[in-house]
Each structure stands twice: as C-alpha cells, then as structure tokens.
Amino acid sequence: MSGISYKSKGSILNPLKNLAFLGRGSVTEPLEPREASANYRGFHVNDWELCIGCSTCQKVCDNAAITMVKIPGLPEDPVKGVRNERPAIDYGRCCWCGLCVDICPTGSLALSREYVHTCREDELDSYFVLPDPNGIHGHYFPKGWDKSVDADLVDLERQPMTEMESGERIGSFAEIVAGYSDQQAIIEASRCVQCGMCHDSCPTHMHAPEYIRAIWEGNLDEAVRQIYRTNPFSHICGRVCTRRCETACSIGRRGDPVAIRWLKRYAMDSVSDERVREIAAEGKVDYLTGRKVAVIGAGPAGLTAAFDLVKKGHEVTVYEALEKAGGMTRYGIPEYRLPYDRLDADVAVITSLGVGIRYNTRVGRDVTMQQLQQEYDAVLIALGLQMGRSTRIPGSDHENVRRSVELLRMITEGEKFDIPDSAVVIGGGNVAMDIARSLARLQRQAYGEVRVTVVALEDFDHFLADPEEVKEAREEGVEILDSRGPKGCVIDGQGELQGLKTLGVLSIFDEKGRFAPSYDESDEQFHPGHMVIEAIGQMTDTALLGDKLTEQLEWNRGRLRVDEEGHTSVSWLWAAGDMVTGPDVVHAVADGHRVAASIDSTLAD
Amino acid sequence: MRPENYQAVNHPPSNEYELNFGPNHPGIEGNYAFKVKLNGDRVLEARADGGYLHRGFEKLMEGRLWIQNIALVPRICVPDPVPMEVCYALAIEELCGLEVPERAQWIRVMQLEMSRVAAHLFAFGGHAATTGMYTPMFWGIADRDLILDRFEELTGGRVYHIYNIPGGVRRDLPEGYLGRLSGLLDYLESRLPDYDNLFFTNQVFVRRARDVGTMTQAQALKWGVTGPNLRATGLALDVRRDDPYLVYGRLEFDVPTEAGGDALARNLVRRSELQQSIHILRQVIDRLPEIDGPIRCPIPNPLAWNVPAGEAYTRVESSKGELAYYVVSTGGGKPYRVHVRGPSSMHAVQVLERLAVGSRLEDIAQIMFSLDACPPEVDR
Numbered sequence: 008m009s010g011i012s013y014k015s016k017g018s019i020l021n022p023l024k025n026l027a028f029l030g031r032g033s034v035t036e037p038l039e040p041r042e043a044s045a046n047y048r049g050f051h052v053n054d055w056e057l058c059i060g061c062s063t064c065q066k067v068c069d070n071a072a073i074t075m076v077k078i079p080g081l082p083e084d085p086v087k088g089v090r091n092e093r094p095a096i097d098y099g100r101c102c103w104c105g106l107c108v109d110i111c112p113t114g115s116l117a118l119s120r121e122y123v124h125t126c127r128e129d130e131l132d133s134y135f136v137l138p139d140p141n142g143i144h145g146h147y148f149p150k151g152w153d154k155s156v157d158a159d160l161v162d163l164e165r166q167p168m169t170e171m172e173s174g175e176r177i178g179s180f181a182e183i184v185a186g187y188s189d190q191q192a193i194i195e196a197s198r199c200v201q202c203g204m205c206h207d208s209c210p211t212h213m214h215a216p217e218y219i220r221a222i223w224e225g226n227l228d229e230a231v232r233q234i235y236r237t238n239p240f241s242h243i244c245g246r247v248c249t250r251r252c253e254t255a256c257s258i259g260r261r262g263d264p265v266a267i268r269w270l271k272r273y274a275m276d277s278v279s280d281e282r283v284r285e286i287a288a289e290g291k292v293d294y295l296t297g298r299k300v301a302v303i304g305a306g307p308a309g310l311t312a313a314f315d316l317v318k319k320g321h322e323v324t325v326y327e328a329l330e331k332a333g334g335m336t337r338y339g340i341p342e343y344r345l346p347y348d349r350l351d352a353d354v355a356v357i358t359s360l361g362v363g364i365r366y367n368t369r370v371g372r373d374v375t376m377q378q379l380q381q382e383y384d385a386v387l388i389a390l391g392l393q394m395g396r397s398t399r400i401p402g403s404d405h406e407n408v409r410r411s412v413e414l415l416r417m418i419t420e421g422e423k424f425d426i427p428d429s430a431v432v433i434g435g436g437n438v439a440m441d442i443a444r445s446l447a448r449l450q451r452q453a454y455g456e457v458r459v460t461v462v463a464l465e466d467f468d469h470f471l472a473d474p475e476e477v478k479e480a481r482e483e484g485v486e487i488l489d490s491r492g493p494k495g496c497v498i499d500g501q502g503e504l505q506g507l508k509t510l511g512v513l514s515i516f517d518e519k520g521r522f523a524p525s526y527d528e529s530d531e532q533f534h535p536g537h538m539v540i541e542a543i544g545q546m547t548d549t550a551l552l553g554d555k556l557t558e559q560l561e562w563n564r565g566r567l568r569v570d571e572e573g574h575t576s577v578s579w580l581w582a583a584g585d586m587v588t589g590p591d592v593v594h595a596v597a598d599g600h601r602v603a604a605s606i607d608s609t610l611a612d
Numbered sequence: 613m614r615p616e617n618y619q620a621v622n623h624p625p626s627n628e629y630e631l632n633f634g635p636n637h638p639g640i641e642g643n644y645a646f647k648v649k650l651n652g653d654r655v656l657e658a659r660a661d662g663g664y665l666h667r668g669f670e671k672l673m674e675g676r677l678w679i680q681n682i683a684l685v686p687r688i689c690v691p692d693p694v695p696m697e698v699c700y701a702l703a704i705e706e707l708c709g710l711e712v713p714e715r716a717q718w719i720r721v722m723q724l725e726m727s728r729v730a731a732h733l734f735a736f737g738g739h740a741a742t743t744g745m746y747t748p749m750f751w752g753i754a755d756r757d758l759i760l761d762r763f764e765e766l767t768g769g770r771v772y773h774i775y776n777i778p779g780g781v782r783r784d785l786p787e788g789y790l791g792r793l794s795g796l797l798d799y800l801e802s803r804l805p806d807y808d809n810l811f812f813t814n815q816v817f818v819r820r821a822r823d824v825g826t827m828t829q830a831q832a833l834k835w836g837v838t839g840p841n842l843r844a845t846g847l848a849l850d851v852r853r854d855d856p857y858l859v860y861g862r863l864e865f866d867v868p869t870e871a872g873g874d875a876l877a878r879n880l881v882r883r884s885e886l887q888q889s890i891h892i893l894r895q896v897i898d899r900l901p902e903i904d905g906p907i908r909c910p911i912p913n914p915l916a917w918n919v920p921a922g923e924a925y926t927r928v929e930s931s932k933g934e935l936a937y938y939v940v941s942t943g944g945g946k947p948y949r950v951h952v953r954g955p956s957s958m959h960a961v962q963v964l965e966r967l968a969v970g971s972r973l974e975d976i977a978q979i980m981f982s983l984d985a986c987p988p989e990v991d992r
Contacts, residue, residue, distance in 0.1 A: 197913050220916070
C-alpha cells in the first residue's frame with residue numbers, strides 16, 4: 008500500500024510512464040497443446056487386466072456418466088470375482104471430479120494428462136468412450152490423477168474379530184469366535200461398495216449386498232429377510248461357510264475383503280429365534296397342494312429342499328437315520344466351530360413351517376425305498392458323504408486305525424472311546440484339522456498335554472485346509488507336517504499300534520493331472536501314535552437303494568448320475584447335496600433349492 | 613429473461629421507457645438481466661432478473677450423496693470456487709465431528725487465499741472493461757491464469773478444483789510446490805505498481821468511478837452487504853478475523869477499509885486485499901513445511917455414509933463477502949437441505965436495485981462489477 012495515493016490527481020506527466028512499455032513486445036504463446044500437470048484430471052485410462060468390472064465407479068459417479076459395457080472377449084469368472092464388463096464414459100456428462108478413481112477397488116482406473124478431443128458433426132457419439140490403457144484415442148499419455156494413499160476412498164482394513172486365546176480355547180469345545188459387536192458390524196458393513204461380486208460367486212446366490220446394507224442401516228429384520236431369501240442354514244453358513252463371496256469381494260483386491268460371513272452371523276445372532284421363524288415363514292402359501300414328498304437325510308441339502316417345498320404347500324417328510332438333524336454339519340463339524348444350539352435353531356425354523364422329521368429311521372432298514380415310492384409323489388435322496396475313505400496302506404485294518412468322520416460323529420454323540428495319548432492324522436483338509444483339534448481338546452482334558460501329528464500330502468503352498476485352521480491348530484499344539492505320504496502303520500509284536508511311517512512326497516499328480524503320488528523312498532519318518540486317523544475324503548453309502556433300484560439308476564464313476572436339476576434317471580427320484588456336488592454346506596443349500604424347484608415343477612404338471 | 617418480462621404493455625404516453633439490460637450484454641455478468649425504467653438516461657427503477665441461469669444447485673444437492681456434492685459446489689461461483697468447497701466441507705465436518713488434520717487446514721487456507729487473489733484479479737479486470745479499459749482486463753485474466761497453473765498442479769483442475777473433501781484435502785503438495793508458489797507471489801507483487809499506474813490511480817478510472825453507486829455504512833448494514841463492499845463503507849468486518857476458521861487465528865493480516873462507499877472505494881479495498889492475501893500466502897509458505905502429518909482424517913465409505921442428524925451453519929470469507937452453508941441432515945445418505953448464503957444474492961438484487969436508482973444507464977454495468985456480484989451465486 009505504501010507510497011500509493013489513490014486520492015491525488017497525479018502529475019500531468021503520468022501518461023509518460025507508459026513509455027516504459029515501449030520496449031516490451033507482446034507475449035505470444037505457441038498454439039500447440041500444452042503439457043498438463045502431473046495430477047491432471049484429463050480423459051480416463053483403464054487397465055483392463057486389473058479392472059474386474061465391479062461397477063463401483065458407476066455408483067459413485069455424480070453425473071451418471073459411467074455405463075458398464077459387456078465385452079464378450081474378456082474373461083468372466085464369478086468365482087474369482089471377475090466380470091467381463093468395463094466402464095464406458097459419457098463425456099457429455101463427466102465432470103472430471105475423479106471420485107471414480109479414488110473409489111476404484113482395484114486401482115485400475117485413472118485420469119490421464121490427455122485433454123484434447125474434437126469431433127466432426129457426424130461423430131457426435133465419439134464423446135461416449137470406452138477407455139482402455141491407451142486412453143480414448145489410442146495414443147499413450149502419462150497418467151494424471153491416479154490412485155493415491157491420500158485420496159483412496161476404500162477402507163482396506165477389516166474389523167478385527169475377537170477370538171479366544173489358544174490356551175483358553177484348548178480347554179473346552181466352546182465356540183472360539185466371539186462375533187461382532189453392534190458397532191463393529193456397522194463399521195464392517197459400511198465398507199461394502201455394493202458391487203455384488205459376492206452374490207455372483209455364492210453357489211446359492213445369497214443377497215449379500217442387500218443384507219450388508221440392511222445391517223449398516225441397523226435394520227436387522229430386513230437383513231434376516233434378505234438372508235432367508237436364499238439360505239435357510241444361515242446360522243451354519245454364518246459360521247462355517249467356505250465363503251466364496253469373500254474370495255470374490257472387490258475390496259479384497261487390494262485389502263481385506265468385507266467379512267461377509269461374520270456379518271451374516273451377526274445378523275442371525277442379533278435377531279431372536281422367534282422373529283427369525285416369523286420372517287422365514289413369510290411367503291409361505293396358505294393352502295396345501297395335496298402332494299407328498301419324502302426326503303432322505305436331514306442335512307443342509309435335504310432340509311433346504313424341504314423348506315422350499317413346504318413353503319410351496321407340499322407335505323414333506325424327512326427320514327433321518329441318526330438321532331438329530333443337521334447331517335454332516337452336526338456330526339462332522341466340531342462344536343467349537345459350530346455350536347449345536349445354533350444348528351438346532353436353523354433346524355427349528357424349518358420344522359416350524361411344518362416339515363416333519365422322522366429321526367432314527369434308516370431307509371433300507373426301517374422303511375424301504377419301495378414303500379416310499381408307493382407312499383409319496385416324489386422322493387429326494389440327500390445322503391451326504393458319511394463314509395470315510397481308507398488309505399489301504401499296510402496295517403490300516405488295525406482296530407486303532409479310524410476314520411475321521413466316524414470319530415467326529417462319536418464325539419458329537421458323546422459316545423465313549425479310548426482317547427489315545429498320541430495320535431497321527433493322515434490328511435491336509437479341514438476335516439483333518441477338525442479331528443486333530445478335537446482330539447487335542449480331548450487329550451488335554453484326559454492327559455493334560457497334546458500329542459497330535461498331522462501328515463499331509465500337499466506342501467504348505469498348496470494346502471487344502473484354511474490358513475486360519477492351520478494357524479489355530481498349531482497354536483493349540485498340533486504338529487503339522489507337509490509333503491508326507493503314508494507308507495504303513497507300525498504294529499508291534501503284541502499287536503499294538505505304535506505309529507505311522509511316512510515318505511517324503513515328490514509329486515502328487517502325474518503328467519496327465521491324475522492323482523498318483525510318487526514318494527522319495529529314502530526320506531522315511533516315523534510318527535509315534537497309538538491311534539492313526541484317516542481324513543482323506545468321504546464317500547456315500549448307497550446300500551439303502553437296494554439292488555433293484557441300483558440297477559435301474561444310471562451311475563457315473565460310482566456317483567449317481569443326475570441331470571442339471573438333480574433329477575435321476577428314475578422319474579420319482581431326485582438326488583442332492585454332498586453326494587452330488589461334493590462336500591460343502593453352501594453348495595448343498597444351493598443344490599437343495601435347485602432340486603426343490605425341479606420337484607415342484609414336476610409335481611405341478 | 614423470464615416470459616412475463618416480454619409481455620407487451622400499453623403504456624400511456626410518457627417520457628419514461630423500459631429497457632431490458634441483459635441477458636446478452638457485455639456489461640452484465642453471466643446471464644443476469646435488469647429491467648430498467650428510464651427517463652432519458654436516468655434510472656428511475658431497476659428490477660433484477662436471474663433469468664435462465666437457475667441451475668438449482670440446492671435442490672440438486674438433496675438428490676446426491678454427501679460426497680458427490682463436492683463436485684457440484686464449486687460450480688456455484690466459478691471465479692472463486694474454493695470457499696464453496698471449504699464451506700461445504702466444514703459443514704459436514706461439523707455434523708460428523710470430524711477433526712481436520714492441521715496440515716490440511718493450512719493447505720485449505722493457502723487455496724482460499726490463492727482463490728481470493730485470482731477472483732480479485734478477475735473482478736477489477738471486469739470493472740475496467742465496463743469503463744472501456746480493456747488492457748487491465750487482459751492483464752488481470754492473464755495473471756489469474758498463472759494462479760490457475762498452480763491450482764492445476766495442486767488439484768488436477770484449473771477452474772473446478774474439487775480438491776477439498778470432508779475431512780481434509782485430496783492430495784498432498786507436489787514436490788517443490790511452495791517454491792513455485794513463492795515465485796508466483798514475487799511476480800504478482802512486482803505487477804502491483806503496474807496495475808496501480810494502469811488502473812487504480814489512473815484518473816480515467818478514478819474520475820469515472822468516484823461517487824458512482826454510493827452507499828452509506830448504515831445502508832450497507834441494512835441491506836446485508838458483506839465483504840469488500842461493506843469494508844468500502846469504512847466498517848472493518850471480516851469473518852477471517854472476527855470468527856476465525858481453520859488457522860486464520862494464527863495468521864497476521866490487516867482488514868483494509870475505505871470510507872467512500874462508492875465504486876472506486878470498493879475497487880481500492882480489493883486492491884489492498886490483493887496485497888494482504890499475498891502477505892497471508894507468504895506466512896503459509898513459511899509455516900507449512902514444518903507441519904507434517906496426514907492431509908485427511910479417516911472418512912467412511914462414501915457409498916455408505918450417513919451424516920448424523922442435525923444442522924450446521926458454517927461461514928467463510930469469500931472474495932465477494934460472507935459465504936455460508938446451512939446444511940440439514942436427517943441422518944441419511946444425502947443432505948435433507950442445503951442452503952447457500954451467497955453474498956452476491958444481496959449484492960446483485962437488493963443492493964443493485966437500489967443503487968441503480970438515480971444513476972445513469974451507463975453506470976449500471978460499473979456498479980454491478982464494482983459490487984463483484986456473481987450471478988450463479990444469486991440464483992442457486
């Protein structure tokens with residue numbers, strides 16, 4: 008301000024000051040595109056390799072400028088969470104705010120430093136562009152506004168789950184995972200970007216985006232309603248599901264996937280059992296069709312089918328050989344992972360709708376298939392995989408060489424057996440972990456120490472069991488050895504089982520990809536154990552079908568052949584569940600729905 | 613121009629006549645218009661008309677997610693967009709109880725002052741053009757462009773920065789940024805004497821603007837005038853000093869005033885503020901390197917962000933005057949109501965309608981530019 012007076016009229020010579028400008032030329036800028044700054048928000052570029060077509064950019068766009076376009080040549084895999092859609096930008100609407108870049112879960116989308124686009128009159132649609140890594144004109148421009156840690160709008164960190172410490176949990180079969188608090192669940196649910204990758208990847212296509220949004224809104228009744236649209240075994244799936252949804256979750260591309268399984272569990276645990284039954288009954292028809300369906304096996308597949316059929320007005324009777332319902336989820340999964348009362352709650356919902364379950368009724372012994380055929384309009388067999396496979400190594404016929412499924416069932420039923428002071432488990436899947444950890448708990452109770460060894464064919468890079476299971480088993484004192492193949496059980500002169508000999512694994516599959524493990528004979532180890540447990544897979548016992556029916560049916564390598572809807576080659580008989588799809592709860596649920604729809608449409612004809 | 617203004621009216625014979633001043637007129641900002649009643653070239657009455665400018669910002673905001681509005685708000689005032697972004701962000705931060713990291717607060721102050729300098733250069737250039745002096749306009753716009761270069765470097769956008777987000781800002785400073793900004797300030801300071809000679813002390817301008825559109829302090833207060841227009845009536849009111857937000861409380865600056873209350877005084881206040889803003893920016897350049905830390909506090913997923921129910925009124929000092937946002941949330945994912953208290957809505961309607969009466973037709977444009985009214989801010 009100093010030295011300037013606005014009020015004075017100034018000197019008469021003032022205009023002469025302009026002489027100072029005489030020597031200055033005018034400034035001319037060259038007429039060529041100027042380079043944009045390093046942060047510039049120009050036209051989009053999209054790395055198609057990285058992009059999964061999740062459409063989150065479309066959701067955040069404030070001007071609805073983004074359309075997801077199907078590109079038929081690109082790979083599509085719902086299980087891996089990849090869609091063959093890529094964002095196309097309408098530059099008549101785009102405002103270059105860059106929110107699409109900041110929220111992109113994969114980090115594939117960026118804005119480049121390219122900013123010039125003109126078109127002739129007949130090219131007006133050239134403002135609708137499908138950006139690829141080379142930008143909108145195929146000329147490379149460096150990236151401008153790109154994903155940065157500062158501006159990232161995706162929350163990459165999952166809410167931690169409270170779990171019992173290893174020292175505490177080994178003492179009992181109490182549930183390990185505590186579940187989310189209200190606050191944690193809302194924060195975790197708020198991480199979801201509603202892309203629906205989880206829905207696509209789920210075998211039964213659960214409406215996860217909808218129930219997660221409902222949890223975030225605090226509307227837990229609605230969450231349960233959304234859950235029951237596709238899954239009547241939600242207490243179970245909220246705890247032990249193999250959660251393909253989380254593998255597909257787009258947030259998981261750069262961070263922790265949304266804890267979809269724990270959120271489902273939270274919703275189910277937060278609503279009272281009575282209210283869940285009311286919600287589950289919504290949509291049940293108020294008439295009876297007069298058709299009768301028999302279901303053999305009260306596991307997830309059979310009961311899901313029963314749930315669907317009873318809601319459609321059919322009369323459903325379930326035949327269960329054992330004392331309680333749940334199938335392998337009850338008799339195969341230890342209580343510390345899946346408490347029985349939650350399983351009972353799931354079953355109670357189904358029985359409350361009018362499904363009758365005849366316990367302790369073994370088909371083939373107490374009632375024959377022929378009787379069922381005469382009495383019912385349709386029969387569904389959902390037997391599960393209740394027989395353990397044997398390694399058939401020398402000594403495997405010893406009485407202390409047991410199958411994991413048999414032991415797990417005995418533990419559930421409270422049946423007494425001699426708890427071995429040391430044991431070796433053969434197998435590297437989740438069932439091997441289940442039996443190893445169950446035995447560890449029993450040993451701790453009986454002897455105060457844990458001596459369980461697990462030997463698996465696979466190496467740790469290709470391990471079958473969940474990493475958490477392996478970690479927790481180790482914390483509980485279980486020794487896990489990878490790349491070991493069983494050679495034979497060692498039995499001493501008195502006929503007592505002393506342990507297992509294993510060999511180092513060279514390869515598991517032959518060059519044609521068939522299962523044919525080869526071993527290094529020089530690398531032999533001995534693992535002491537007074538019991539050896541085989542946990543290498545299960546199969547179905549189809550003896551109940553009887554010779555005549557077995558002959559009528561079509562088979563495929565020992566498995567019952569069914570069509571896409573679960574219908575066997577015999578008109579009144581359907582099959583579903585693990586015996587058809589392999590061991591997995593959520594697949595069994597999906598199969599139950601599929602078969603129920605097929606039975607329903609057949610009965611309607 | 614609204615249809616009702618086109619209706620032919622049969623007037624009795626008179627010396628008075630009506631003239632539509634705008635919407636397509638070089639002396640009018642944006643699509644604004646005046647319907648003036650004249651006797652000779654004396655204005656007897658003036659009616660402001662926002663015309664077809666209306667873009668319905670406030671209503672649009674109710675239909676968008678909280679985060680999506682950050683791309684909308686800078687459009688309310690094109691020449692001075694940063695206060696819009698900051699004020700909206702401050703309102704949400706107040707509702708959500710977000711703590712903006714200190715570094716982000718300093719960066720916000722830096723942008724606010726850069727934006728003020730750019731807006732003032734634009735404003736006096738515009739005023740000069742209404743008096744037939746086009747060189748100051750070219751100079752003002754050319755020098756403003758140099759500030760836009762620095763904005764482009766910082767935010768990725770020249771005009772719409774969309775850089776302030778609830779919780780902080782979206783990017784940290786690029787390497788060596790403050791040095792380049794400092795160089796720009798040196799240049800702008802060296803230009804001030806040129807501007808003075810060319811415009812502010814130029815008798816062609818001084819005599820033309822003196823005693824044009826004069827208002828008294830009492831009138832200004834009654835009509836809701838704020839900012840440089842109020843300070844040109846001798847009252848030193850400035851939100852930055854009187855109700856400090858961000859880190860303004862820790863900065864040294866004067867609140868320049870003039871006594872005249874006319875178009876000249878208003879321009880002189882802006883001229884002084886240019887210098888004050890440069891002074892503030894120099895302080896920011898000195899202090900900012902010492903302040904480390906994040907530039908944004910954690911915010912929820914924008915697609916699942918419910919702002920707690922409540923209302924917030926936040927205000928900042930924009931280049932045009934006191935700018936405020938009144939935001940009401942009912943706890944949902946979108947605003948229930950956003951009201952923008954744009955300073956221009958007072959200046960361009962009630963003040964201008966009154967100041968125009970008694971002035972000459974040729975001065976209407978001058979008065980409008982001296983008030984630095986921004987039409988989109990009037991009709992939000």
